[in-house]
Amino acid sequence: MKKIGFLSFGHWTPSPQSQARSAADVLLQSIDLAVAAEELGADGAYFRVHHFARQLASPFPLLAAVGARTSRIEIGTAVIDMRYENPLYMIEDAGAADLIARGRLQLGISRGSPEQVIDGWRYFGYQPGEGETDADMGRRHAEIFLDMLRGQGFAQPNPRPMFPNPPGLLRLEPLSEGLRERIWWGAGSNATAVWAAKLGMNLQSSTLKNDETGEAFHVQQAAQIRAYRAAWKEAGHTREPRVSVSRSIFALVDDRDRAYFGNGQEEDQIGFIDERTRAIFGRGYAAEPDRLIEQLKTDEAIAEADTLLLTVPNQLGVDYNAHVIETILTQIAPALGWR
Incomplete structure (x- = not known):
């Protein structure tokens, strides 16, 4: 059994071909899609965070709004770039959103990825300390955030409050x-997966990771998950960790699906996310249901994960994306034993 949710990057563009032509469109449609996904029986509504881009950015107003409109579905991020975050203010934002959602928040955080501008976190007032990289700074912000979430008092009260x-x-x-x-x-x-396990965080692994062995993406990702679980066990945590993977998966069941995704990418891609880091980008899946089921059976990382996030093309609108989610839930997941 797997939890199955969607992941939206929240793109918008003024193009007449887009159903999301403004930031308002994206925010309101994101809420509507979460409501529709819950009605269809999906388990999660997740949103990506990108700064300086025509995409979803500050997540907490959206998460709170989704929490107020839904009652069951998990609500999360994948991921918040911690290089940009004030971890103390984030405690207040996250606490408020989680209380509104009645404990359904699932916050994915990370040290971040290449952005639209050079060193965008500097414009937010942050810079690495002496001897730190920006990645180190993001992890430091994350550790402060995790520590403050324990709820221990640390601030001296005013004697005359x-x-x-x-x-x-x-x-x-x-x-x-x-x-x-x-x-x-x-x-x-x-x-970094092992580091996350030691700190007691759940693991999110997307469609992109460092190419560490030259093997197929799903094989490397499955190995990453196994390394994470081994480190979790070694750390002695008492609860079971959760692991999610993201995938672009489209069942071609009507003419719209074939027009949009009939010529999908069926091979992993190699690239560089910066001057030093060789990365592997996982393939997408788009095929007739019977063939799609057979393809997904061979994905080792999906088999290892307890949660699958379906990346959705949000610019195609709420109705189409609800159709994509429903098709996976009703025609693909049961055949694979996921539901």
Whole structure:
């Protein structure tokens, strides 16, 4: 059995071919798609965060709105770039959104990826410390965030406060109990997956990772998941971790599907995400249902994961994306034993 959700990057463009032509379109349609996905029986509504781009950015207003409109579906991110984040203010935002959603928030965070501008985090007022890289800074912000989520008091109270304080040092409010166990790390390498396991974070692995062995993407990703689970066990955590993978999967069941995705990419791609890092981009899946089922049976990483996030082409609109999700839930997942 697997949890199955969708992942939206929230693109918009003024093109007449797009159903999402403005930021308002994307935000409102994201809420509507989450509502539709819950009605269809999906398990999660996840959103990507990109700054300086015509895409979803600040996630917490959207997460809170989805939480207010839904009652069951998990609501999450994949991922928030921690290089840009004030981890203390993020505690307050996340706590408020999780309370509105009644404990359904699943926050994916990461050190980030190449962005639209050079060193965009500098414009947000952050810079690496001496001897740090920007990746180190992102991980440091993440560690502060995780520590503060424990809810321990750390701030000295004013002896003459405006309002009465509880005894002792003060913590950030509102704190949502249990959120600490619902933080995920988006790992691009085996080493960062192991690091996430040691800190007690769940694992998100996307359609992109460092090419560490030259093997097929799904084989490398499955090895990453196994390394993560081994490190989790070694760390002695008492709960079971969760692991998600993302995939572009389209069942070709009507003329719209064939027109949009009939000539899909069926091979992994190799590229460089910066001057030093060779990366492998996982293939997409688009085929008639019977063939698609056979293809997905061979994906080792999907087999290893407990959660599958379907990347959706949000610019094609809510109705079409609901159709994509419904087809996977009803025609593909049962045949694979996922539901």
